[in-house]
Structure formats: C-alpha cells, structure tokens
Amino acid sequence: MGLAWQQGPLAGRPVGRFLTPDPLPERLLFAEPLRRRMRVRFGDRWIADSEDVLVLHEPGRYPVAYFPLADVREGSLEEAGRTTAHRELGATAWYTVRGGGREAVRAAWRHAEPPSWADEFEGRVAFAWRAVDSFYEEDERVHGHAADSYHRIDIRDTSRELVVADGDRVVARSRHPVVLYESGFAPRWYVPREDIDGNALIPVDGKTFCPYKGVADYYAIGGTAGAAWSCRDAHAEVGRVSSMVSFEPDKVAVSLDGRRLEPAPGQRVISHGADRGLDVHEAREPST
Structure with a gap:
C-alpha cells in the first residue's frame, strides 16, 4: 500500500481517516518531486534521463513518474493523434514512442492543458510502464511502478x-x-x-x-x-x-x-493496472 493505493490515506477506502469536521473531496491528487535520478530505456537506448521527475499519486493507481520534455531524447516522441480527458487534469495527448528502430503506439502521454492549480505538469510526459523496455533509478532497474516513499x-x-x-x-x-x-x-x-x-x-x-x-x-x-x-x-x-x-x-x-488469526478486511491484494503490469520472468532479469 502507498499513499493512494489499496487502503492508503488518499485511496477510496483508507484503513484510517482524517480527523476533520468537514468531509474531504471524494478524490485528492498529490504531486511531489521524486528527488531521484530516473531513466527510461526503449529500443536499446536511453530515451529519458532526469533528476527532475515529478510523481503523481492518484486514487486507485500506483505512482506515475512525469519527466520534463527537455529531458526526453529528441525524436523519441511522436504525437499519436489521440486525445483523452483526465477527470481532474484535463485534455491528455498521447504519443508514439520511437527508439532503436522500434515503436510503441500510445506509450506516453502529456496533460496538454493542466488547470492552474496543477501547472507543475505543464511540459511533462509520462511513459506507460509496460510499453517501454525498462525504468531505472541511477543504474538499478526498478520494477512495477515509480517509487512510493509512503510504502514501508x-x-x-x-x-x-x-x-x-x-x-x-x-x-x-x-x-x-x-x-x-x-x-x-x-x-x-x-x-x-x-x-x-x-x-x-x-x-x-x-x-x-x-x-x-x-x-x-x-x-x-x-x-x-x-x-x-x-x-x-x-x-x-x-x-x-x-x-x-x-x-x-x-x-x-x-x-x-x-x-x-483472522483475515483483516480489505486486505485482498489488487494487481497492477494495465500500464504497470509486469511479467514475472521480466522481474527476475538482472539490471543492465
């Protein structure tokens, strides 16, 4: 469990509660700097490398890492001609990721016109976890999703x-x-x-x-x-x-x-979302 996943404080059914006389909004998003160097590999090349990664905690999802466009390798992104709507962050533009002679359609996205209260997402892009080859912190591969500092x-x-x-x-x-x-x-x-x-x-x-x-x-x-x-x-x-x-x-x-001992309520483990799934054999591969 992390900040917004499973029974986390910002999840739909938290194990605890905020002690406040007024009800909180149904959904709360939380963004914070990762403060770790993170890299993305695709097609046998690094397509993103940044020490300025922003992590989005969204209810019911694992943390998502957003990279400044300036830290993405030139030519790695091509607009896919598809736009969807995020319920809080507005229009979301999708990209095809290219590298090393390969491509992955709709493998990255950007919130094209974030609201003023979320302007830190301006000019940032996120990569779908399964669509690219791997994510790294420094020289060590990370699996499943971006680091959640609230999971201990x-x-x-x-x-x-x-x-x-x-x-x-x-x-x-x-x-x-x-x-x-x-x-x-x-x-x-x-x-x-x-x-x-x-x-x-x-x-x-x-x-x-x-x-x-x-x-x-x-x-x-x-x-x-x-x-x-x-x-x-x-x-x-x-x-x-x-x-x-x-x-x-x-x-x-x-x-x-x-x-x-009896099972605790709400403790069923929920699998990764479609863009954060991971093949078990891939999880056992060593870092490169």
Missing part, C-alpha cells in the same frame, strides 16, 4: 509460538517466526522452512510479483490452492524473509500463542 516494510523477530494446521494436521510450528509489517496491511507472519512439514506444501502454478518484496511462489495445502507462499529470492531490502513461508489465515488455521 519493517521485519521483526518474535518468540511467540505460531502454529499452522490443516484440519487435524499440524503443518508448521515455530517459536521463532518473523512478522512483516507493510504499510496499511495486516501483519504477515513468516515461518522458517525447518519448522514446516515440507510434505504438506505442494507447489502450484502461478507466481506474483511485488515491487517491494520480489517474486512469490505459491503452494497448496490439503487440496487448497494458494494457502501459502514464499519469496525464495526476496529483494535485498527484505532479505530476512527469503525462502521463509507465509500462510493465508482464510485458507488454513493460523494461530499465534493459541489465538486464531
């Missing part, structure tokens, strides 16, 4: 006993699980593999990708698909949970110090 993960050790059961069968029992706190989400408990009955975990097809944790593999337990998952090669920032296993409390019985 903390991992803590605990000595509480966590037990996972499928009916009468104990699948896992651990006195040293770790708990992962992720902005806006209920705590997720991860168990070392040595504390799990490995025969109970049946690998299933299908993987997902989190820009903050990495690629997740899934397991069935007792015929229930998706009952557990593991980031076998988690990102370095959350490396403590690499290869550990977390269990879905709505699919198997997960108890902490004898208390049954």
